[in-house]
Amino acid sequence: MRASRMNLATLREDPADAEIASHRLLMRGGFLHKSGAGLYLYGPLLQRVIDKISRIVVDEISRAGGLQITMPIMQEQALWEKSGRWATYQASRTMLTVRDRAGQTFGLAPTAEEVVTDYASHVITSHKQLPVCFFQQHTKFRDEIRPRFGLMRVKEFIMMDAYSFHASSESLDATYAQMRTAYQRTFKRMGLEAFAVEADSGAIGGSGSHEFMVAAAVGEDTILFNPQSGYAANVERAIGRVAAVGKVSMPATCTAVATPGHGHISEVVAFLNANGYVGITAAHCLKCVLFVAKSATAETTVAAFVRGDREINEVKLTNAITRLLGDAGPVLNLRPMQPDEVRAATGAEPGFAGAGEGLRVKFAIADKLTLAEAGPLVGGANKTDHHLVGFDLARDALPGLQWDELVTIRAGDGDPRSEGVLEEKRGIEVGHIFKLGTKYSEAMKAEFLGPDQKRHPFVMGCYGIGTSRVAAAAVEQHFDADGITWPVTIAPYEVVIVPAGKPGDVAVESAAEALYSELQQAGIDVVIDDRDAKPGVKFKDWDLIGIPFRIVCGRGVAEGKVECKPRGGENADVAMADAGATAIAWVRAQIAQRRAAADAC
RNA sequence: CGGACCGUAGCUCAGCCUGGAUUAGAGCGCUUCCUUGGGGUGGAAGAGGUCGCAAGUUCGAAUCUUGUCGGUCCGACCA
Numbered sequence: 110m111r112a113s114r115m116n117l118a119t120l121r122e123d124p125a126d127a128e129i130a131s132h133r134l135l136m137r138g139g140f141l142h143k144s145g146a147g148l149y150l151y152g153p154l155l156q157r158v159i160d161k162i163s164r165i166v167v168d169e170i171s172r173a174g175g176l177q178i179t180m181p182i183m184q185e186q187a188l189w190e191k192s193g194r195w196a197t198y199q200a201s202r203t204m205l206t207v208r209d210r211a212g213q214t215f216g217l218a219p220t221a222e223e224v225v226t227d228y229a230s231h232v233i234t235s236h237k238q239l240p241v242c243f244f245q246q247h248t249k250f251r252d253e254i255r256p257r258f259g260l261m262r263v264k265e266f267i268m269m270d271a272y273s274f275h276a277s278s279e280s281l282d283a284t285y286a287q288m289r290t291a292y293q294r295t296f297k298r299m300g301l302e303a304f305a306v307e308a309d310s311g312a313i314g315g316s317g318s319h320e321f322m323v324a325a326a327v328g329e330d331t332i333l334f335n336p337q338s339g340y341a342a343n344v345e346r347a348i349g350r351v352a353a354v355g356k357v358s359m360p361a362t363c364t365a366v367a368t369p370g371h372g373h374i375s376e377v378v379a380f381l382n383a384n385g386y387v388g389i390t391a392a393h394c395l396k397c398v399l400f401v402a403k404s405a406t407a408e409t410t411v412a413a414f415v416r417g418d419r420e421i422n423e424v425k426l427t428n429a430i431t432r433l434l435g436d437a438g439p440v441l442n443l444r445p446m447q448p449d450e451v452r453a454a455t456g457a458e459p460g461f462a463g464a465g466e467g468l469r470v471k472f473a474i475a476d477k478l479t480l481a482e483a484g485p486l487v488g489g490a491n492k493t494d495h496h497l498v499g500f501d502l503a504r505d506a507l508p509g510l511q512w513d514e515l516v517t518i519r520a521g522d523g524d525p526r527s528e529g530v531l532e533e534k535r536g537i538e539v540g541h542i543f544k545l546g547t548k549y550s551e552a553m554k555a556e557f558l559g560p561d562q563k564r565h566p567f568v569m570g571c572y573g574i575g576t577s578r579v580a581a582a583a584v585e586q587h588f589d590a591d592g593i594t595w596p597v598t599i600a601p602y603e604v605v606i607v608p609a610g611k612p613g614d615v616a617v618e619s620a621a622e623a624l625y626s627e628l629q630q631a632g633i634d635v636v637i638d639d640r641d642a643k644p645g646v647k648f649k650d651w652d653l654i655g656i657p658f659r660i661v662c663g664r665g666v667a668e669g670k671v672e673c674k675p676r677g678g679e680n681a682d683v684a685m686a687d688a689g690a691t692a693i694a695w696v697r698a699q700i701a702q703r704r705a706a707a708d709a710c
Numbered sequence: 711c712g713g714a715c716c717g718u719a720g721c722u723c724a725g726c727c728u729g730g731a732u733u734a735g736a737g738c739g740c741u742u743c744c745u746u747g748g749g750g751u752g753g754a755a756g757a758g759g760u761c762g763c764a765a766g767u768u769c770g771a772a773u774c775u776u777g778u779c780g781g782u783c784c785g786a787c788c789a
Contacts, residue, residue, distance in 0.1 A: 121738055121750065122722045126782060136721095146781065201788060219789075254711085254788060423787095444787070541789075573789090591749095611747055645749035652749090663748060672748095 110602065112638040112647075116153065119650050129327045131584035132259025134593050138654045140601075147256025147264035151577075154654060157601040157634075158580050159267065163246050165298050165598065166269045166574055169707075173291035174284075175244040175271050180224045182248055183207065183215040188223045191553045196405045200441035205250045205264075217250035222549050222571060225272040229567060230555035236276045239557065239567075240284055244271030246576060258327065260581035261537065267576040275568040276559065278546070285544055288572045292321050292540050294707035295574065300596025301583055303539060306332050307342035309424050318543040321574075322536030323582040332536045333518055338527040345424035349478075349531055350523025351416075351516060354392040356484035360499035363465070369494045372460015374417045377487060377496055386487075386498060391418040395480070395488035395500060397462040399451055399470065402430045403442040409434065410446070410454055410470040412462065414502075415516050416479035417487075422517040426474070429513035433472055457493045464506040467491030475502060476515040537582045538575070545569040593655030594676050597699040603634045604692050605656040609644035609663035620671065620685055621662040627689035633696055652676065657699070658692055 118139040127133040135141045140155035189195035198204040205217040249268045275281040296303035308320040334341035371380045394417025402409045431439040451459045488500040520533035550566035559565050587594045610617030628635040638647045661672040671688045674680040
C-alpha cells in the first residue's frame with residue numbers, strides 16, 4: 110500500500126473526550142471516527158486490525174471444532190419470549206428494538222442463544238450428531254446506559270459468539286475445556302496477556318462460567334487472585350475467607366442506646382466509644398442495607414446484613430434473592446431503597462435499620478462469612494436515634510432470618526483454596542464462556558432423540574469474544590509515549606518503508622521501491638510512505654500508528670545501506686541487498702513465535 | 711434514572727461573567743507557493759463558522775432568560 114493513497118489523518122492533540130490510552134491513540138492515529146454516542150466508524154487501519162483479529166479467532170475456534178455460520182441481527186420477539194428472556198431484557202432495558210411496517214417488534218441481537226437453539230432444534234435430531242458447535246462473527250447491540258472509553262463500551266460492536274450442543278454434561282465439560290484452550294491460544298496469537306477468572310453468569314444464565322481478562326489499569330472489572338494457588342475470580346463472584354475480629358465486652362442482653370443524630374456506622378462507633386463502650390469498631394457493627402428487588406412478577410423488599418466494616422456484593426445478593434424467590438424469580442433489577450421506603454420498612458429515619466423488632470421486609474438475609482461466627486454486635490434499633498448494643502443475631506434477630514454469602518471479597522482476604530491471601534487487580538473482559546446446561550433447550554423445547562429412544566433437551570454451552578473490544582484491549586497492553594506498538598499478528602501493516610531522501614533522489618526512491626516489491630512478493634503487509642513530507646513527520650506518524658517494523662532508506666543508500674528498526678527496538682544498518690530478507694525473517698519469526706506459544710497451551 | 715458540566719472552523723480551545731469596536735478569534739490540520747529535507751521545519755498567501763436549535767428580553771444577543779436537542783463526567787444501574 111502507498112501511504113499517499115491511504116487517507117492518513119493523524120492528530121497532534123488528544124480528542125477532548127478520550128480518557129484512556131486506547132481511545133486516545135486510536136483516535137489520534139485515525140483508526141476511529143466517532144459517529145454518535147457509543148457508535149464508531151472503523152477507519153481503514155482499524156478495519157485491517159479487526160480483520161486480523163477475526164481471522165485468528167475464526168481459525169482457533171474452527172480448530173476447536175466450531176462451524177462458522179451467520180445469524181440474523183433482527184430477532185423476532187416471539188423467539189425471545191420462548192426462552193423467557195424478552196422480559197428480562199426489557200426489564201433491564203439492555204436490548205434495542207425495532208418495528209417493521211406490520212408493527213411486529215424485533216430485538217437487535219445482544220446475543221443469539223434463542224436463534225441458535227431454534228436452529229439446532231431444526232437441524233439436529235439425533236444424538237449421533239452431537240456434540241456440535243456453531244459460531245459466528247457478527248454485529249451485536251447493547252443499549253448501554255453509559256457508553257464510554259472509545260471502543261471499550263459501545264452500543265454496537267463485533268463479537269464472536271459460539272454455541273455448543275451436547276447429549277450430556279460430560280460432553281459439555283469436554284468442549285468447555287477445549288474452548289478454554291482455544292481462547293488461550295487465540296489471545297496468545299494476538300500477543301495479549303489474558304487469563305481466565307471465575308465469573309458470575311449474569312443474564313445469560315447457566316451453571317458455571319469463566320471470563321477472560323486482559324490485565325489493564327483502566328479495566329472496568331476487579332479481579333481477586335492468588336498467584337500461588339491459581340485462584341482467580343471476578344469480584345462479583347469471588348469467594349474467600351474473611352478474618353474474624355476480636356470480641357469486645359458488651360451488655361449481656363440487648364440494650365437500646367440513644368445515639369442522637371448518629372446514623373452512619375463511623376459516627377455510631379465514635380459516639381459509643383466516647384460514651385462508655387470503649388473498643389467498639391465498625392467490625393463490631395451490623396450493617397443493614399435495604400433494597401427493592403424486582404422480578405418479572407414481583408417486587409420484593411429485602412434487608413441485607415453484613416459486618417459493619419464490609420460491603421454488600423449486589424451480584425451475590427441478587428443471586429441469593431433469586432434463590433429465595435424460587436418460581437417468582439429471577440431478580441431482574443435490584444436497587445437501594447429511597448429514604449421514604451426506608452422509613453416505611455423500619456419506622457425510622459435512614460441509618461437506624463437493624464435486624465430486630467420493627468423491621469418490615471419480605472426477606473432478611475445475613476452474610477454467612479462475616480456474621481455467622483460474630484459475637485454481640487451493635488445494630489440499628491429500627492427507631493430513630495437509637496441503636497442496640499449487645500445484639501446477638503441468633504438470639505435477637507426476627508425469626509425468618511436467612512443466611513447466604515453476601516460480602517464483597519477484597520484484597521487481603523483469605524484465598525478459598527489455600528492458606529494464602531488474595532490480591533486485587535483490574536481487568537478488561539475480552540471473552541466469556543458459560544455452561545448453560547438445559548436452560549434454553551428446555552424453555553424452547555429443543556430436543557434430540559437419544560439412544561434410549563427418548564427425547565432429551567440439548568445440554569448447551571456458549572462462548573463469546575468481543576472482537577472489537579480486543580482491539581482496544583490490545584492497545585491498552587501495547588503502547589508507549591510515541592503511540593501504539595501493535596503485536597505483528599494484529600498490526601494493520603507489518604512493515605513500513607520510509608524513503609527519507611530529498612525529493613527527486615532517485616537512488617533513495619528506487620531502493621525503497623525495490624524493497625517494497627520484494628516484501629509484497631513475499632506476502633508481507635507492507636506500506637511505503639511515498640508522501641511528500643519530511644522524514645520527521647513520517648517517523649512520528651508510523652510510531653503513532655504502530656507499525657511493528659520500519660525500514661528507512663535515506664542517507665545510507667549512497668553506501669548501499671538502509672536502516673531496519675523494530676518498533677520500540679534498536680536501529681540497525683543493513684546492506685540494501687539484505688534488508689528485505691531481514692524484514693521478512695523478522696516478521697515470520699514473530700508470527701511463528703506467537704503460534705508456538707499458542708500451540709503450547 | 712439522579713447530580714454536575716459542555717455545545718463557537720475538521721481537531722484542541724479562547725471570547726460569554728460585566729450585551730455594542732471582532733468585520734467572530736487563536737493554535738493544529740487543510741489548499742497554493744517559496745524554503746527545508748533524519749524526529750510534527752521556517753515563511754507568505756488562502757479556504758473554512760447562519761457561535762447546536764427554537765422562542766423570548768433588548769435599539770442591539772455567541773454573550774442574558776426559557777425551552778428543546780445533542781454530548782461529557784460522577785453516581786445509580788447494567789453482559
